[in-house]
Each structure stands twice: as structure tokens, then as C-alpha cells.
Amino acid sequence: MAAANRITGKDLYVAYGGTNVSGDYTSVSFSQEEDTADVTAGSEEAHYYIPMREDATMDFEGFYDGSAQTVWDALAPGGTGTLEIAPKGTTSTYHRLYWARAICTRRELDEPFDNGVRIRASFQASGTLVSTTYA
Secondary structure: OOHHHOOOHHHOEEEEOOEEOOOOEEEEEEEEEEEEEEOOOOOOOOOOEEEEEEEEEEEEEEEOOOOOOHHHHHOOOOOEEEEEEEOOOOOOOOEEEEEEEEEEEEEEEEOOOOOOOEEEEEEEEOOOEEEEEOO
16 A cells, blocks of 8 residues: 555544534544354364354544533433444545444543543444445
């Protein structure tokens, strides 16, 4: 990959349930896994697995802006909504990662006496990841 094609997180866009939560983010990450089933027959010498279904979890962290409740309210545990991650921003032809349904499973507010106040949230995918581009 050419150095000119590398990106940083400065243009990242994250939205949950239609609310832009990426304003003062510090990090976002997700992990995808595939469940497998062991279909090994007794006479085989090695295990044989087949793919079954996708699973994904996501973590978000950002600075908390106490003057507005929009992001806090959007990240309520038990809530469901779309989750969209655009690593390079939302410009036409840029990569878009999208889950039509994700569940917010955890929300935290960290208030250290000598540092920035941060909000953290975790999500469980309840659907398949769609990898596309912006039109």
C-alpha cells in the first residue's frame, strides 16, 4: 500500500440509531467472528468445521460534552439501532461499514478529577455487517 493511501482516525464518522456520536471520539473498534460447527466423522483423522453465522462486537469511546444529552441518550443500554462506521468520513466513494441492527450493551461515564470526562459504550451486532461505499 502506498503511503498516500494510509488514513488516520481524524475523519472517522460513527452514528448509532441515526445520532452522530463521533464528534469528540477517542476510539472505535469492532471485532468480527464466525461461529463454526464441528462436522467431523468418526473415521476422519482431522476435525472438519463448517461456517455457521457471523458475530460482531463494537466498542466506542469519546469525550463527554455535558452541555448536551443527545449522545448520552442515544447510547442507552438495551437500545437498538443502526450502527455505522465510516473510517475515512462520508465523502462519495469512501468505505462504509454498517449494521442494520445493533444493541447497546454497556454505557460508562468516566469522570477523573484530573483528566477529560469520557463516555464509553459497547454494542452487540444483531445482523450482518454490510461493507459498501457512500454514493
